[in-house]
Amino acid sequence: MxxxxxxxxxxxxxxxxxxxxxxxxxxxxxxxxxxxxGVQIPSWDSRLFDLAQAAVSQxxxxxxxxxxxxxxxxITELSTHLQGQLVAVHPAYDEMFDGFATAEVQGNPxxxxxxxxxxxxxxxxASKNLGxxxxxxxxxxxxxxxxxxxxxxxxxxxxxxxDELARRWHPILDAFDEVGVDIGFEIHPGEDxxxxxxxxxxxxxxxxxxxxxxxxxxxxxxxxxxxxLAFMDEYKDRIKLVHIKDAEFxxxxxxGVYGGYQSWIDRAxxxxxxxxxxxxxxxxxxxxxxxxxDGWAVLEWECCLKHQEDGAREGAEFIRDHIIxxxxxxxxDFADSGVDEEANKKILGIT
Numbered sequence: 001m002x003x004x005x006x007x008x009x010x011x012x013x014x015x016x017x018x019x020x021x022x023x024x025x026x027x028x029x030x031x032x033x034x035x036x037x038g039v040q041i042p043s044w045d046s047r048l049f050d051l052a053q054a055a056v057s058q059x060x061x062x063x064x065x066x067x068x069x070x071x072x073x074x075i076t077e078l079s080t081h082l083q084g085q086l087v088a089v090h091p092a093y094d095e096m097f098d099g100f101a102t103a104e105v106q107g108n109p110x111x112x113x114x115x116x117x118x119x120x121x122x123x124x125x126a127s128k129n130l131g132x133x134x135x136x137x138x139x140x141x142x143x144x145x146x147x148x149x150x151x152x153x154x155x156x157x158x159x160x161x162x163d164e165l166a167r168r169w170h171p172i173l174d175a176f177d178e179v180g181v182d183i184g185f186e187i188h189p190g191e192d193x194x195x196x197x198x199x200x201x202x203x204x205x206x207x208x209x210x211x212x213x214x215x216x217x218x219x220x221x222x223x224x225x226x227x228x229l230a231f232m233d234e235y236k237d238r239i240k241l242v243h244i245k246d247a248e249f250x251x252x253x254x255x256g257v258y259g260g261y262q263s264w265i266d267r268a269x270x271x272x273x274x275x276x277x278x279x280x281x282x283x284x285x286x287x288x289x290x291x292x293x294d295g296w297a298v299l300e301w302e303c304c305l306k307h308q309e310d311g312a313r314e315g316a317e318f319i320r321d322h323i324i325x326x327x328x329x330x331x332x333d334f335a336d337s338g339v340d341e342e343a344n345k346k347i348l349g350i351t
Contacts, residue, residue: 001289001326006297007319008038008076010136010243013301013308015045024048025067032071035316039068040136040298043078043123044100051078051119054126061129076296077241079136080123081186086116087172088140088165088192113168120172128179134240134295135176136215139165139185139202141192165192166205169212176211184215184241195226196234203238213240217300218279219247223269224257229283236291243300244284244319246277264304273303273311274318281322289324297323 009031020026024041027048031039043051053060068075082100089097089109098106105111120137127135143161146153176183185193185202193199199214206212216239221228232239249269254260259267271277288297299315301308339347 002292002294003325004285004288004293004295004297004323005038005076006323007036007316008040008074008296008298009034009036009312009315010040010042010079010298010300011048012040012042012045012079012081014312015042015048017047022047024064025070028068028071028073031312032073034313035320036073036299038074038076038296038298040076040296041078042082043080043119043126044082049078051122051126054129055122056125058129061126065130075130075132076298077132077134077136077184078123078127078130080120081136081138083116083119083123084137084185085140085191086112087120087168088142089113090142090145092145093141117168117172121175124172124175124179124181127176127181132181134182134184134213136184136186136241138188139169139191139193141165141190143192144190144194147194161192162201162205166202169202170206170209173206173209173211177209182211182213182240184213184239186215186217186220186243188217188220189224195221195224196231199235199238213238215241215243217243217245218284219243219245219271219277219302222247222249222277222279225249229280229287232284232287232291236287236293239291239293241295242284242288242293242297244274244281244297244315245300245302246272246274246279246281248272248277270304271302273301273306274299274315276303276306281318285322285324289326 011027014021016022020030028039041049043049085097086100094109101112101115105115123135142165143158146157173183187193187195187199193202203212214235218228221231247269252268255268257269264270297319299319301311301315303311
């Protein structure tokens with residue numbers, strides 16, 4: 001068993017134009033003051049990080065690590081959630097996802113997709129330059145508009161979508177393999193990889209690629225009414241990253257998992273600040289220890305009620321209190337009789 005690392009925090013929901021959230025140095029100081037030991041960096045946010053520069057300059061990467069080290073902070077992973085989303089976009093979402101890309105390729109889906117692939121390649125090299133071994137991303141989606149089979153899906157539609165998704169990602173996975181970095185795809189509604197079965201469908205099509213792995217976030221599983229603890233056992237060898245995020249599902253007579261097109265605060269299933277929802281984090285941290293998870297416990301704050309800074313402050317303490325320092329001895333060692341092989345045979349009546 002291993003004692004996992006943490007607490008860490010995903011910076012995407014906190015970066016902003018005002019101090020202390022508008023520079024890596026200041027946001028690292030803020031995180032350290034709250035008790036965080038690591039940060040997951042959104043690679044698209046130029047206020048905090050320059051992905052293209054990190055891909056070509058070891059000096060820049062060393063400076064980034066040095067800035068964080070001044071505050072006793074480490075980088076847990078880079079995130080390309082927005083760029084990864086753009087590797088595969090169904091035309092129905094062209095308008096809504098266009099803003100994820102640089103202005104030069106907006107309005108041009110082919111150029112946007114090529115840009116997204118280039119960004120992923122930059123992320124592989126940047127991760128290597130930073131000494132990282134894991135990376136956080138989304139896979140994108142081609143089949144998502146058809147997740148519910150009405151009207152009846154044409155035969156082969158989903159299979160064709162997953163074949164194409166795998167074709168686009170295989171070269172990216174190979175690039176990450178060359179630098180020794182695992183991609184953890186966040187299992188998330190809106191992505192074609194939104195549960196265990198769809199992850200398996202993709203994994204099969206990329207030939208069980210060793211770099212195709214999972215970013216585990218229980219909040220997205222509880223809102224789908226999955227057994228999120230059993231999920232950890234099913235995919236323990238593929239879970240390489242975790243987001244510690246809470247959620248609740250309160251069934252009503254009027255809406256269910258689809259939410260009735262309501263705002264987050266009015267949905268039956270909604271994200272909550274850590275400790276305020278229904279996720280069994282004692283169970284999660286126990287399984288992380290038992291399953292030899294070799295990574296960071298990263299807080300992702302998303303809540304429709306609580307202020308983000310309160311969520312971050314409480315989250316650091318919550319994670320620190322839930323990390324299990326694994327034992328180095330058996331609790332019943334005091335009763336060890338010290339018998340040897342010959343004594344064991346005698347006990348069993350073996351001559």
